[in-house]
Amino acid sequence: MVTYRIERRSGVAAYQQIVRQTKQALRLGQLAPGDKLPSAAEVVAATAINPNTVLKAYRELESEGLVEARQGVGTFVRRSLAQPGAAADSPLRDGLRAWMAAARAADLGREDVAALLTAALDESFPRAADARLPGAGTHRTHEHD
């Protein structure tokens, strides 16, 4: 089960935050096929956001084939986004942990590390031309990442 955290001042639409956090959990293997997503009532009881926001996020995840809604039962994961290399015990994760320890030893702060990571990420995995943040493009288009 995932727990959603909604940041109210992030500038990212709340439903989009739920979509992203679900995908993150699917990538990290915290959610696997067959797992049940929290019901809209459970999410709003914890976050105090409008239930339609949750339903909209689940509809988007469903349209991407990642989850499916079963009438009267709930919403379930259909497909994982986990890559074998990203598993909790993979050498890549170990390497990253070691790198983080080195960065901390070098007295780098969270923001320094984030800046380095973003730069390295952009260098090795250039962004697609249209992968802009919501709001940068035409009106009310939905970002699909």
Add this chain to the structure above:
Amino acid sequence: MSTTSGAAGAPPAGSDPPALEARGLGIRNRDGWALRSCDFRVPRGAVAGLVGPNGDGKSSLLAVAAGLRAPTEGTLRVLGHRPGTSPVLPRVALLLQDRPLHAAFTVAETLRYGREMNPAWDDATARSVVAGADVPLRAKVGHLSGGQRTCVALALALGKRPDVLLLDEPMADLDPLRRHAMMAALMTVNAEHGTTVVMSSHILAELDLVCDYVLLLAHGRMLVADDVEFVQAAHTLVTHTLDGQDPPGSGAAYGRRTGAAEGDPGGSLPDELLGHTVVEARTTGRQLTAMIQLPTSLDGAGAAEPPTLEEILLAYLRNPEAPPLLAPADEPAAGATARPLLPRGQDAESDR
């Protein structure tokens, strides 16, 4: 889409009358008209924010909807019935701004009173609201803080298990923790039972992420009454750099001026904005910022971006002459403002 709250598994609105529907509604208070010639509706299952300046008729409107007073002119229907009549009385709960409760009762006695007065009483919900707000059951109501009283009053309203919940400034005296707990409780009943919630507030930020429908009441007029998603999709914030020959420095030159829709071509508005419905336009130096209805790309505009709900509502509040944006009724009353036909976002299709 927001209107039929699929979470509740409620039947689609279809033939059901809306939660609230006003036709030519007018409410006159001692010091003048609080509201006049007002047409709007709130669909069932919506969480509607009723916003506007203090003293501009929000409480009067809620009192009429609860049947506590009659409208001066026109009609307001609640679930298709006259407010305060026996078909709707058990289905509507009201949280008044002064939270009237029996001061001599304990919290537990207040809840028992609620149970005895309401055949459909939902004790679990009422008790969880009180517990979630950290209000002791044995305390006398008269000794509670304002915020605690609000929570007990809200527990009574929710325990009634109403179809329509009318809340006058429900969050005004709550600390952040209780506010979160109360909002969570409201969103949960909306998700589980499809309860329509109409809550007034003069704090626009409170509505963020909570409301899916918005009613903006200012200066005796309903300026906006529609889905939040639609309202956001129907406005664009345009920034425009003024031509050099225009005399700069006159900061208020474009303030409080509307565009073509009001029959005023906006003599001093730049050509690019003519023909658009301008809610509000302001200048700072050579920069003109305009809130316009319709998501349009304007040639010559410096930038056009989707505004936040708060920005949109502020633009209307600053310009009481703004052309209203009201969701159409099935049979629009004569003189009702026609809504522009807009392409809706992929998720904004409506069954109205």
